[in-house]
Amino acid sequence: MKRILVPTDFSEHAENALKAAAIIAKKNKCEIFLLHLLELPNQMNDAMTSGGSIPEVMLFIKKANEKLQKIKEQPYLNGISVNASVQFERAFNGILSFNKKNKIDLIIMGSHGTSGIEEVLIGSNTEKVVRLSDIPVLVIKKDVGELNFKNIVFASDFSKEIRKPFKKMVEFVEIFDANLFLVMICTPNSFKTTLNAEKTMKDFIENYDIKNYSLHIFNDTNIENGITNFSKTIDADLIGLCTHGRTGLAHFFNGSISEDLVNHTTKPVITFKI
Structure with a gap:
């Protein structure tokens, strides 16, 4: 970078x-x-x-x-x-x-x-x-002051397609020697048992050599609210996400969590294209 x-x-x-x-x-x-x-x-x-x-x-x-x-x-x-x-x-x-x-x-x-x-x-x-x-x-979103990204949230489903862009997230975390909070948001429409969610995240993180990280599962009404509310609970300085880069009808019907967060949260957001 x-x-x-x-x-x-x-x-x-x-x-x-x-x-x-x-x-x-x-x-x-x-x-x-x-x-x-x-x-x-x-x-x-x-x-x-x-x-x-x-x-x-x-x-x-x-x-x-x-x-x-x-x-x-x-x-x-x-x-x-x-x-x-x-x-x-x-x-x-x-x-x-x-x-x-x-x-x-x-x-x-x-x-x-x-x-x-x-x-x-x-x-x-x-x-x-x-x-x-x-x-x-x-x-x-606002004047960054000292811009000390100490607590960084990365929200994902931790599927295989996330692995390549996640490497760039790790590089960014290392610049600031930050604490990385990996979180999977569970909603009524994307429910996973705790055991399945934990296994998915543990299998995913084994591919990386990361110092300061923790795994979290957070339940909420939808993914955007879950990311926002979890970020507040740990006083996050930055939110990291991957985006599919959908266009046309695919984007219209699927929406974009990244774009919604960019518009609605007051915290800085960093996105990585899958």
């Missing part, structure tokens, strides 16, 4: 994400990529693609670069390599295409807590990135 992407719309929420990125970068000697995406009106896009230039386009670029330069001079970024760029693309597509071109290891995005959605880079765009990004996505 050496290259971190932080998309910014220059909002307070984006700054919270950048502060979190700075802390992780210092702990793990990472490079930060700061990206601002410009969505231009059609006539401006026509001018750009035809090789033309109009004053409005140049003004947008100039102002964006000035703001990015100011951000790079913030004291909390001292000692960190920060690359800033402006890209002409829709927010969601721009973030994913930037990842592939620059071999990004982690995306950190800012978001509201449980209030309304306004900024370009949050809300539906954050949900799309969480659902479809091939690399881990960390969503930050």
